[in-house]
Amino acid sequence: MELRKGLEDIAIKETEITYIDGVLGRLYYRGYSIYDLAEFSNFEETAYLIWFGKLPNKKELQEIKEALAEEREIPEYITEFIKNVRKDANPMDVLRTAVSMLGIEDRSNEELWKKAVKLTAKIPTIISYFDRVRKGLDIVHPDPSLSHAENFLYMMRGEKPNPIDSRTMDVAMILHMDHEMNASTFACLVVASTLSDLYSAITAGISALKGPLHGGANAEALKQFMEIGSKDKVEEYILKKLESGQRIMGFGHRIYKAYDPRAKILKEYARNLAKEKGKMELFEIAEKVDEIGCKILGKKNIYPNVDFYAGLVFYFLGFDPDLFPTVFASSRIVGWTAHVMEYLKDNKLIRPKAIYKGEIGRKYINIENRE
Known part of the structure; x- marks a missing residue:
């Protein structure tokens, strides 16, 4: 059996979501060049593309914008958790725990894409609430009239961002949305393949992204x-x-x-x-x-x-360095959920093997006779 440390060059599924040409330095979401999406698209449109496989028409774009805006508020018990958690907590630990708490309460049989929208909408709220609370500032509630990127900066700052900052945030979030089979996406799929729930899968993704070799x-x-x-x-x-x-x-x-x-x-x-x-x-x-x-x-x-x-x-843009992995997660949630939905269409439990290098047939010695 061949050993491939880090599963390098091992494919675990077919995908129509993201293609990377590592030799030429090219990246495509659903066949669209990242350069075109960064220049012409926005967070909501690109999220729709990644989730549903096509660019939305005007009606579909408006519907996904409204769906995201409607789901931004988080339950009061999570707000209370954020207010009471230690102020020097790692922001990724807070985000991971809050997402897990969302999963405890969500017992619905909604389609996975609706849960994906909920998570995508709520993660910036969790991040901004924690950052403001730990700094002794009042929480800024979401503004449904603002775009996803604008609202994120607004909740962080307490004032509406200028057009340069808003567009930069939009583009940065597009660029971090997906990157094929990275460590955190794979972690999500390992959990999802057991037919666990989406929140558990995303919690695993956040945990993997926390590592300094990935999100840090x-x-x-x-x-x-x-x-x-x-x-x-x-x-x-x-x-x-x-x-x-x-x-x-x-x-x-x-x-x-x-x-x-x-x-x-x-x-x-x-x-x-x-x-x-x-x-x-x-x-x-x-x-x-x-x-x-x-x-x-x-x-x-x-x-x-x-x-x-x-x-x-x-x-x-005003984010403290320890928040960077959470901002990364606020974008990558789109890719994580898209890959989970794609994988579950033809699910197979992920169960790799290990190459055993130890002894065989060792004799058991009673504890009284051990040195």
């Missing part, structure tokens, strides 16, 4: 830029890191052997936000790391991934 990499990339401190120190920093065998955070990907298209898109949005917020120095440090890193690591087909500029974008 964007915060590490941002920390790296802040640590460098000056554009003039970039080259020395990179060379020292590489000489000591350390990674340049935000570089490299299991699938991409070219520049991640999501990073290309986010780079320009990070640049625009940096200008607007007066943070160009931090962006220029990142850009210099990008330039020098590509010269050195590009020879090994190692390039910036989505996390390289995502951390900057989330930071410029």
Whole structure:
């Protein structure tokens, strides 16, 4: 039996949701280029596309917008949990627990897509409520007149965002919606394949995304830029890191052997936000790391991934670094639920094997006779 550590290059299902061309650095949702979706689409439309396999017409788009807006409020018992949980809790732990609590109460036999809409609508509310409570601020309730991305920023800030911030948030959420069979999506499918409920599957996805090798990499990339401190120190920093065998955070990907298209898109949005917020120095440090890193690591087909500029974008939008994985989850919930629904159409319990390397036929020794 062949051992494939990390299940590398092992396919577990067929999909019509997302296609990645890692060699050419291309990404498609339902056959649509990520560049076109980032330029022309919005969160609600792209979510509809991923869930239902087609772009919505005007009526369908309005219906999904209304459905998401109507489901944003969370039950009072979850609000009370958020108010009473320790203020220094990891935001992903709070999100994971809140989603699990939603599952305890939801005993309905609704179609899975309706539960997907509920979860997608409520996750930004959970995140923003916790962030405001831990900072001693009043909770800001959802505004149904705002788009999904606008409302998220509004609940976080307590004021309506400007058009630049709103559009950047929209695009960032589109880019994080799905990425084929990543660790958290696989975790969701393992649980779903047992015919457990959707909330349990998503709780597993959140737990996997919490890990620093998955959802926390964007915060590490941002920390790296802040640590460098000056554009003039970039080259020395990179060379020292590489000489000591350390990674340049935000570089490299299991699938991409070219520049991640999501990073290309986010780079320009990070640049625009940096200008607007007066943070160009931090962006220029990142850009210099990008330039020098590509010269050195590009020879090994190692390039910036989505996390390289995502951390900057989330930071410029006002999110604290420990919230970055939750913001990631608020987008990836669309992909998680879409893959669960797709997998369950032809479900098979996921049960891989392990290669046994231990002894066989060992003699049992009574405890009195053991050394």
